[in-house]
Amino acid sequence: MSHNKPLLVVAKGAAKWVIFAVVNVWxxxxxxxxxxxxIGSLMLPVVWPMKFVYAAGWLVxxxxxxxxxxxxxxxxxKKPKH
Structure with a gap:
């Protein structure tokens, strides 16, 4: 299956760029x-105990x-760079 090698190289390169973008954006x-x-969970228009439940849910x-x-x-x- 040597004819798929260029496609594999492109797919690996695209995956590296997507991972790089996700990590840096995060x-x-x-x-x-x-x-x-x-702050958003504390500003919700609900009763006070539910605000803390939503804040805890956000933290989790x-x-x-x-x-x-x-x-x-x-x-x-971890990936070795060739």
């Missing part, structure tokens, strides 16, 4: 999303997304 927006999400979601992006970034840093 690094840029991480602090804004963290603070903005907490934010934590899991941060871990996923961290794994992607670790994968990108």
């Amino acid at each position: 690094d840029f927006f991480e602090s804004v999303l963290f603070v903005g999400g907490l 979601c934010f934590f899991f997304v941060s871990k996923c992006i961290g794994k992607i970034e670790g994968y990108r840093k």
Whole structure:
């Protein structure tokens, strides 16, 4: 299957660029999303106890997304550069 090699090279290059873009965009927006999400959840027009439930939900979601992006970034840093 030597005729698929150029397509594989292009696909790997595109995947590297997508991972690079996701990691760098996340690094840029991480602090804004963290603070903005907490402020936004406290500004919701609901009763006070629910505001804290939404804030806790935001922190849990934010934590899991941060871990996923961290794994992607670790994968990108582990790959040997040829």
